[in-house]
Amino acid sequence: MKKPAVFLDRDGTVTEEVGYVNHESRLRLLPRSAEAIRLLNECGLLAVIVTNQSGVARGYFDEALVGRVHQRLISLLKEHGAVLDGIYYCPHHPTVGLPPYRQECKCRKPDIGLLERAAAEMTIDLLHSYVVGDRIKDIEFGQRLNLKSVFVLTGYGRGEYEYQHDAWTVEPHYIAEDLLDAVRWILEDLGKSQ
Secondary structure, three states, X not given: OOEOEEEEOOEOOOEOOOOOOOOHHHOOEOOOHXXXXXXXXXXXXEEEEEEEOOOOOOOOOOHHHHHHHHHHHHHHHHHOOOOOOEEEEEOOEOOOOOOOOEOOOOOOOXXXXXXXXXXXXXOEOHHHOEEXXXXXXXXXXXXXXXXXXXXXXXXXXHHHHHHHHXXXXXXXXXXEOOHHHHHHHHHHHHOOOO
8 A cells, every 4th residue: 555755855854964974973863853753653654765965976985885874864763763764865966976976867856766766666655745855956856746845944945045045946835944844734734633
């Protein structure tokens, strides 16, 4: 049976935005992120990370580090009783680096390859799923498959909203202070009690 998911950007949405996370120790949860993901778990929604990690293509770190960073993320969330159902990332960049990472791909947000892959592998109900992120490309990403989207003001969010909002070509369904605010809005939108 298909289940709805909340697709979460990683850096700036779930974790602190620190530039390229080139060592596991640089990954830190944002306040209330674990609580937000735990709430998704409790309400039967899949919590799925979808993230661009072009640092691989740029040669800043290898894919093995991305794996270690994601293991740290899983561990940090577990300490707070929160669980991710999936993590999907794109290591590519269209103009920087060497093959196989320098390429035009379908998985780099705002393209929808990560969503399509996750939906197929995890039997996700896209009709009732959401995207949450701190960049307008996250909102574009979700809306390309008609998912409702929430823009958070953490990470790059507040600056992007204040200084680039007039140039946006899409609008989120909701603008949230942080991930917990976003999740509460999603649950209300779905008619789920908290």
